[in-house]
Amino acid sequence: MNFPKQLIAILALLPGLALASSGGHPLDKAPERSSVSSLQNGAKLFVNHCLNCHAAASMRYNRLKDLGLTEDQIKANLLFSQEKVGEMMTTALRPADAKAWFGVVPPDLSVIARAKAGPGGTGGDYLYTYLRTFYKDDTRPTGWNNLVVPNVAMPHIMWQQQGVRTVKMVEEKDPHDASKTVHKMAGWDQVTKGTQTQQQFDEDTADLVAYLEWMAEPAAATRKKLGVWVLFLMSTFALFAWLLSKSYWKEVK
């Protein structure tokens, strides 16, 4: 691709980007999840549902040992084909196919929970809201749309669990411009029942999001645990450094 073409491509993408980045739907707070069983459930959901299209190419399967799993458990429950337990979480979906089917290559999810943080909430809040606000929209190629990322390329993966929902929209006056109206979400319509209640679905999504947050920085727990000791050590050092300094400065008149 030469330069002018690339420029045109960038310009052509801009309106779509503006839309993509301004879903404007307020983010729900992702529930706190720290138990190992929640994270294990999240890992299971991740490997079963996300990893088919998305990769997590910075993440090794056997790092899941940090979540209390043994290598044998990982092999038995989370590896479905010829992957080795020491391999990275890659996907069989080829980028060219993804491009043809979805229009985009699904982003790598290794650090997605860190990437999606912003003024509206943490990356976890973003993902928790995003994964729970899919709705049926026949104008979209996949048949699905989303409140957080309008016109998203990704279909609702967990629709069987959540069931099919549509969203009630009302037109409201734009507070900034009286001549325009804006879509506003007014509520959900459950079209078909899912295999889970909304509460169960929210619980599972919270686990999945907690896993994504853990995966974005597996060292985070070690970091905080070690940090307490480092601060203790440094404060002690500071105390002695202060006493040392004081004893020398006594003689300065």
Place this chain on the structure above:
Amino acid sequence: MAAFKETKLPANAPIAEKGLAWVDDRFPLTKLWNDQWGKYYAPKNFNFWYIFGSLAMLILVLQIVTGIFLTMHYKPDANLAFGSVEYIMREVPWGWLVRYMHSTGASAFFIVIYLHMTRALLYGSYKKPRELLWLFGFAIFLCLMAEAFFGYLLPWGQMSYWGAQVIVNLFGAIPFIGPDLSLWIRGDYVVSDATLNRFFAFHVIAIPLVLLGLVAAHLIALHEVGSNNPDGIEIKENLGADGHPVDGIPSHPYYSVHDIFGVSVFLVIFSTVVFFAPEMGGYFLEYNNFIPADSLKTPAHIAPTWYFTPFYSVLRATTADFMYVLMGAIALYVVFIWLKSRLSFMVKSAIAVVALLAIIGMLPAVLDAKFWGVVLFGASVMIMAALPWLDHSPVKSIRYRPDWHTYVLWVFGFVFVTLGYLGTQLPTALFTLISQVCTLLYFSFFLLMPWWSAMGTFKPVPKRVTFHPH
């Protein structure tokens, strides 16, 4: 040059003493230590503001050491760079710690340097005879900015990529050579692998080499002229019977122990960030930078890291409408210089000619606002170098200047922080207006300094420094 003479020590002298004598006969090790620190007499009234030089040295060492270890695992390749950073974060033992120390260290460096410069502003530390000391320090600041800019591309995230794209494109605003110049800097039509490789070279070797040389020059200049102090008194003018300043104390052990304490407090704060908030709410590590660089997806909001945002705000404030305000301000300033300054007729004429050319250049048909934005952006940094010659105050320290000078400094500090904050935000009509007002205030602070700094009633400067034994 005296002939070589071996120091004779008694046969039973300690081995360390013999070794040191052997070295000292061949290299001025003891002399160097004594001149630069051991017997370097510093004013005894240093306060809180005097820790930041030592802290800057500490961070420099920290950045170099952590940088060396990062270089062992980082891949300066557009296809591998982003992944290699995550590899460091996950697979390299203690890699996450080294990386967070380095990324936090970058921001800490700027915090410390900004405070170090604030100290100079408070106590007039750039004034005669410390002009060169200030200039070396200023050059260090420029190197630091370059170092941070080049280094920020290396993680190869979206913000790395588009930040570099925006800044390199600024050079494109220079008339005639601009587009070719930015092409030459990038080595490609867009920021690409070629750019990443050369930025890596600049970040890990070229700039650090210059930086180290300048730090050495800064220290040699400091220990030559001697440190200023919160009272702005030259302690060397009041020597005791022993030939040392009566208000001075040897740096070692007094400031050694002081600095060790300062370092320990700094380390508590630094560790708190490294271990508990390495992203610092998106200011030290920007969220968007966890998305790999994509030349086809421009982020909706590109903001440089916080330490560049005051100057970036000046750039953004320079809109086409603002040009008329600038033209008026320049015309007023020239009239002011003609009426009020004691400069020679030749210098005044030269200033008038330059100003006239600038005003013509600011006409919409001549050079566009983007070019002038870049000029002001550069000027907002470079103008600091002129401080020693802009400050006409008869005293150095703020303690003995008129009280209202303190308020001027407060306003300047507020303007600088406001510009910094606005630079991190999406521009709105109101924000642009505020940043334009702040830009005018920012430049007024410096350009009107020759007058305001000499105005008011100055207090008598005492003969001896203010010191309360503790």
